[in-house]
Amino acid sequence: MKAAILSGKGGTGKTTVSTHLAALFPDALYVDMDVEEPNGDLFLNPEWNDRIPVSVIYPEIDNDKCTHCRNCAAFCRFNALIAGKALTISMKEICHGCGGCALVCPSDAIRYRERIIGYVSRGITRFGSPIISGKMDVGEFSGVPLIDRIRTMDRTEALQIIDSPPGTSCTTVAAVEGCDLAVIVTEPTPFALSDMKRTVEMLRTMKLPFAVVINKAGMGDRGVYDYCRDESIDILGEIPFSLELAGAYATGVMLDSVSPQLQKEYRKIMDGMKRKAGMPGVAV
Template sequence: MKIAVLSGKGGTGKTLVSVNLASVAGPSTYIDCDVEEPNGHLFFKPNVVRSEKVAVKIPVVDAAHCTGCRTCVEFCQYNALAFIRNKPLVFEEVCHSCGGCVLLCPQKALHEQEKNIGVVEDGYSGEVFVRTGMLNTGEVSGVPIIRKLQRELPDETKTVLIDCPPGSACVVMESIKDADYCILVAEPTIFGAQNLGMVHELVTLFKKPCGAVLNKCQSGDNPSEQYCCEKSIRILGRIPFDSELGAMNSNAIIAARASGKYHQLFTELLDAVLTEVGKPT
């Protein structure tokens, strides 16, 4: 069962929720899809057992064979190719590695070359299988890495927690694509409710069942809770705005492993999620 944890903005508590849920789930898998700034591994400190490079394919021009028909330039929907001074010019960072230009070139004047864009690291932290995607600095899209992250998971781990990147762009869509359930983490502010709305719209579009976790709860109004009520989103649990939790988090300590109180809070939260996932949609 795959559970994705997402939020409309960074710093809401996606990693807090997904790391702690994985920690109380027994044998489980934690996947860090926030490939631009993966931080789950800072908490788990896994023993890395495997590291694999992720490469994409980029077209390379053999100018001697090019007759200037421009088939490649006209085909590319991403405008990654231009035709200047009788030869195609490739813009690597615009290319989406679809391979179409290479297939279509009637002169076979294009071939593909691999370009490394990051790594996937596998390791263990107690009973948790930890998989981390890391995008190289300067690369435009983490999508190829996220695609690789979701493949070939160990059989023994029934519960998979997917720590998504913030927002609702392509990288998030790729992260939740195979999820059975989505947890939306939200802050108790107007801005937080606005961001909750963004991800709620996204998971609705993907027809994913979802529930919300209200983080940093204090007394007083909670615009995110209000949003959940308006949209009939199930509230799975509440995490208090607590300096003890903040201190543990700042020191990369997994609260559910170090504190009885938080072990209980996240166990209850996991139960609430599993009950929801089990419900017919």
């Protein structure tokens, strides 16, 4: 089962839930696809075995050959090429590496170069479970190539927890694609509910089964509960709001210091996830 853990916005507890599940079920592969801000490793303290660079291509223009016909600039829908009367330049930071501009150049003036935009690492967490984590370099604009790289890696584990980017961006869609189900982690607040509705819309468009986990239960209002009831969305579990938990999160402490009741809640969440994916549940 590949389960994407996502949220309508950052900071709702997506990584808290993902890492606790990974720690409680050490046969699971934890995959940090939140490549712009991966922080699961802060809690899982892995020992890394492998670090793979991820590159994209960008065009380099030979202005001695260029006739400034503007074909390439007209072709590029990302506006990554500027063709002036005397000079044509490419902006590698916004190029999506589609490779199309060279095809429309009549003067053979375009060559592609590669540049590294981040790394994918593989290792073993302090709980003995496997981990893969992507990290995009600062200043890059799209983490999709990193997510694509992770998706092509050998991942044979029967249980995979995909810590996905928040929101409904193309990186979120790329991370969620191919999963068996999604779990939206949200908070019982009007702000979180508003963001969650967009995530629900995205998942329904993708026709992916999904359910909800409520983090910081006990604070806020009943809006999320009412919405889930009206929309027939399952709530798999609730992580109660507590200052102790917030403090533990801030210092990167997990599981070893949380109560048996909370561990039981996480088991209940995993049980719900497996049943939703059509698999046998787990003992709670």
